[in-house]
Amino acid sequence: MSARISLARPAPSSGGYSPEPPNFTGQRSTSGYRAANPDDPREKLRAFARTVEDNIEIYTQPLKPHLPAIGRFLIVVTFLEDSLRIITQWSDQVWYLERHRHFFWGLSQLFLAINVITMLVGSSAVILKRYSEYAVGGLLGVVIMQAFGYGLIFDLNFFLRNLSVIGGLLMVFTDSMYTRKKIFAGLPSLSENDRKKYFLLAGRVLLIFLFIGFILRGQWSIGRAFVSVVGLAACVMVAVGFKAKWSAAFLVIMLSIFNVFINAWWSVSSRHPQRDFLKYDFFQTLSIVGGLILLVNMGPGGLSVDEKKKTY
Secondary structure, three states: OOOOOOOOOOOOOOOOOOOOOOOOOOOOOOOOOOOOOOOOHHHHHHHHHHHHHHHHHHHHOOHHHHHHHHHHHHHHHHHHHHHHHHOOOOOHHHHHHHOOOOOOHHHHHHHHHHHHHHHHHHHHHHHHHHOOHHHHHHHHHHHHHHHHHHOOOOHEEEEEHHHHHHHHHHHHHHHHHHHHEEEEEEOHHHHHHHHHHHHHHHHHHHHHHHHHHHHHHOOOHHHHHHHHHHHHHEEEEEEOOOHHHHHHHHHHHHHHHHHHHHHOHHHHHOOOOOOHHHHHHHHHHHHHHHHHHHHHOOOOOOOHHHHHHHHH
């Protein structure tokens, strides 16, 4: 590559001054350096990845200030829907707990009341960004309590989905730590930074279990196999933190489309028992989408391939 900078050279002096330093040329030395080959498939892939990342940054810029609020709301929307369902189906819930789960009279009402109050208060606190740590702890308690109370702890699909919901709650917890760090930016926060990295890692890993549950259930077809392979690749990228922002954005789009077409509970009659199951799956998927949106906003954190690449 020829040099495009014009150099003003002083006139030669009698003292034998050389106007150019030794070995000065207009070309870059090739020792120890090799120019990238634009025809290399790996270089093309890197260029494509950079283009995708740039486009995500450009097109999400108007939404970026609102992403944390959107993510928080979507994460707790399954708890809001669940509390509303318990209230509107109170007698059915009590009958199920006493008849099938052998709850004593009064204990079933107490169990449901604790669940409803915790979900409503915790969800409101998460949305309003007030006492987020306590709210996340309460909602985690609801997930565990319902798993044992309704006898679903050994249901694989329920277990995997709730792992993803827990991942979303960990993202909320990490987001609250990130916000608190910005507020107290001048104070030393090494231990909190370390905790944030580990919570982000745990949240990333747990978020992908919903998709693993999708792969394990249902009938296989060519289309399903293709979606499963592509989605699983994106999940692995999210888990290890490689191109995490755009792989999370890809999963947001994929899960949203999947959710609307597969879990279309509004198209099922209110008398059909399948409606409640589809509704439950729909709102839980929204919660995982919310967790992925927070990941797009915050990034993968220190324990990720993306962060390590910045170091080397």
